[in-house]
Amino acid sequence: MAVEERSAQQTVPAGTAPAADAKQEQLAPYRMDKTDTRLTTDQGIPVDDTDNSLKAGPRGPSLLEDFHLREKIMRFDHERIPERVVHARGSGAHGYFQPYGDGLAPYTAARFLTDPDVRTPVFVRFSTVQGSRGSTDTPRDVRGFATKFYTEEGNFDLVGNNMPVFFIQDGIKFPDLVHAVKPEPHHEMPQASSAHDTFWDFVSLQPETMHHVIWLMSDRALPRSFRTMQGFGVHTFRLVDAEGRSTFVKFHWTPLAGVHSLIFDEAQKISGKDPDFNRRDLWESIEAGVYPEYELGVQLIPEQDEFAFADFDLLDATKIVPEELVPVSPVGRMVLDRNPDNFFAETEQVAFCVGNVVPGIDFTDDPLLQARLFSYLDTQLTRLGGPNFAQIPINRPVAPVRHHQQDGFHQDDIPLGQANYHPNSTGGGCPFVPGAGTFPEAFTHRPELVDGHKMRKRAETFADHYSQATLFWNSMSAWEREHIVAAYRFELGKVAYPHIRERVVAHLNRIDNTLATAVAAGIGVAAPEAVSVNHGGSSPALSQAGQPLATIAGRRVAVLAADGVAAAGIAGLKEFLEANDAVLDVLGLVDGVVRTAEGGTLPVTRAMVTAASVLYDAVVVPDGDEAVSQLIGDGLALQFVAEAYKHAKPLIVLGLGDRMVEAARLPVYATSDRVEGESSKPIAAALDGVVFLAPGAQVDDRFTKDVFEAIAAHRHYDRPVDGIAA
Known part of the structure; x- marks a missing residue:
């Protein structure tokens, strides 16, 4: 049952009025008229003062006849509706x-x-x-x-x-x-x-x-x-x-x-x-x-x-x-x-x-x-x-609405005519009912034979509660499994009753003994003996690992900056990211601007103290000897880089910025030996997601290709991060 594949050239023929425009026209009467800027009441009555209630003298009691006061307070009292029981936010x-x-x-x-x-x-x-x-x-x-x-x-x-x-x-x-x-x-x-x-x-x-x-x-x-x-x-x-x-x-x-x-x-x-x-x-x-x-x-x-x-x-x-x-x-x-x-x-x-x-x-x-x-x-x-x-x-639907329902709270329509019932002749029989056999012009419930005894019972075909949970577990990558075990440990670690923890572990044992044993080890429950055999089936579609590197549109990238920052590499990177619909924010030690190594200034998007690595998808460590020295001396900046690395995010390291990566004690370097002012080298390319640009090198196609792939991959979970203090 193949459905027609997506057409990359699909367009709406010229002259076709998109229904979205109809929706905009429909909503237009309900939007405020912005051409008249006078403050009014709900009835459109302009008011002369909305800061002082009507009183009997400057220090006298407020008067009941102040309709603007009464309306304004009444509306405030009732401007909240009951929030949804679920899905409230x-x-x-x-x-x-x-x-x-x-x-x-x-x-x-x-x-x-x-x-x-x-x-x-x-x-x-x-x-x-x-x-x-x-x-x-x-x-x-x-x-x-x-x-x-x-x-x-x-x-x-x-x-x-x-x-x-x-x-x-x-x-x-x-x-x-x-x-x-x-x-x-x-x-x-x-x-x-x-x-x-x-x-x-x-x-x-x-x-x-x-x-x-x-x-x-x-x-x-x-x-x-x-x-x-x-x-x-x-x-x-x-x-x-x-x-x-x-x-x-x-x-x-x-x-x-x-x-x-x-x-x-x-x-x-x-x-x-x-x-x-x-x-x-x-x-x-x-x-x-x-x-x-x-x-x-x-x-x-x-x-x-x-x-x-x-x-x-x-x-x-x-x-x-x-x-x-x-x-x-x-x-x-x-x-x-x-x-x-x-x-x-x-x-x-x-x-x-x-x-x-x-x-x-x-x-x-x-x-x-x-x-x-x-x-x-x-x-x-x-x-x-x-x-x-x-x-x-x-x-409101864009389709016309015609029926005999009427009255009730918030009736905004003004029904016309005297017929509010069906059938009628005073309204010409309208709105008429298309009747049976008019599908698809009218919705018709599909005829279906329903036969059975009245009972409160589940079908036997609903009885297997573990096989698909096992399928999900089997389909996860190693890092996804680690996250699942950690989640169970955290959640069950908040449970006060030991017998509830034990019951959950018993259920997990029906899913997979390895899962149950790993969770039990973190919550003070005895490791269970296997009670079933994992069926071994998996479904790659259930895993978030191994996705194609399609786009970096909408990704947010932070570049750390201080006085003496080398602006050339940042400018080239910014141009590339914005061309791919990503966003680059410059985070300074303070707000305003920073002085660049080239003698100019670089505007700061915001001060680092108002941001955090967790709000970004990737972090850029800049070049510039003076800037890097200042950033190394700032605990927040070092923590910013270390935390991003620990959360498996891409790091783009420009020139001498690798000194900061080393100062953050990230496991990217084989040795801390360094000749002052020179750049160390990463131990291996296998520690992916950390992209280096050598001092003095230009932002070229090869570098931006590596940057794109690192950010598009979203996260790099194979890093050794347990020892990172962040």
Whole structure:
């Protein structure tokens, strides 16, 4: 079932009005008129003073008739809406989606997926799951990846996560899961963390969680940015063609910038240095014109193959369909090219509902999906104050809306006519119902025979809770496994009850004895005897190692600077990086400018004390004898370089800057012997990710090629870093 491959030359024909423009026109009436700058009330009444309330004399009581005071205080009192129970902390962006071709036409009647001339506007909201709105961007957590497609047939919401599986199989367990992972009720701690007793007590008593938990303990729970994070629809959906035939589908988003993660130590430090790290990265990238791009891929399974997989059930949300069994076919591209005009009006008020589907897309009987169909709508009714939340501009479809629903809180439309019921003759029978047999002009639930006894029971095909967790573990590289073991040790080290630790280790032993033994050794639990044999299967697609070196767009690079810095190498490097859409920040010992070795000045982006290595993807150590001597004498600068090295980040070392690398005691040199003013040599090229430019050498193509490859690789985890004091 090959889907048409991506066309690099795909364009919209001249004269085609993009739907994104229609969305902009639709939102225009709701934006403030910037031509009249007078301060007014909600009713448009200009006010003469907004600093002093109306009083009976300068020291007298405030008067009830001060309508501006009453309105201003009332609006302030009510300017917060209830935050989301989960996914409270989020960041959003506008953009568009466009299919590569008509390769999905045999499978779905949804035109936005099959017509390459249709450019569908989208709004995407990324989020953390556990924490409140005031938490941080970089905890160990699942990330939400929700996309609202404003299609010509109505809004389609693909509400997913950055992991392709979920903790539980049946939605009836969702309240228990959320209660367990949220702060414990007796003292409301910890915030935005799964490292506590109630979460691990719950998962150790629910073996179905084991697959998702090992994803959570992996680097997938620490994405470098929303731009470098995958997204998944999680559930199995249906595509339905114009004749009503269905095909099972799994949705995948893949970032074109690559899939990259943070190290846990780095993520923890970022939480203190910049709690808005991921949100700021998304905003600044779009403002700079380095637009995040994602490819939509699908796994298609013929309906007759529903039971063809012996090891898992398509309706089990705790399982993946391995790509070795069903490849992911690319079908379109999404570009995020505009930031919201107002965070509250758009990012905070956007309402995603799993039940928002369009003709050509339908549901399955996944018991977690079935519960979400109810839960999302019910949540929006409470959070957004009533049933008219679809009239909020960010939620309004571009498709015309005609129905007989009326009244309620926040009714913004003004319905016309006297008929508010169906059928009617006073309104000419409008709006009319297309009726049966009009698919795909109208959404029609796919006819399906449902037969069975009413019972509370799981299917036997949902019973295997360990094989795919083993598949994930087997698929990891050596450094990914080390990070997983360290994560389990950290999380379980926060658990006070020994019996909970022991239960988790017993589950890990069902996944892999080596994993269980390594975790047990760090948390005071006896090493378990093997109780099962690792099946040996793996799936390379699950690992973040070995990605192609595609781009450095959006990467942030810090160059350290002090008086006497050699500007020539920095200038050449800056030109190369900016030509590849990367960002170079000059960090000085103080703010302002630094004097260069050539006699000029170099502007400082910011003082080093206001930054940190954890906020950058690579670090440049400059040339210049005087500058290097000053940087070596500054503990913060030395720590900056050592920490970047320890976190496996690329180091670009210019000329005499290698003296600073040696002073930071990095294991790149075989000896500390040095003739004053001369450069030492690295022991071996095998210590990759450290790129040297010899003193006096020019920034040439060979050097910039090495720089590109070092930064594009993101991290270099084979370094010996245990002895680095950072």
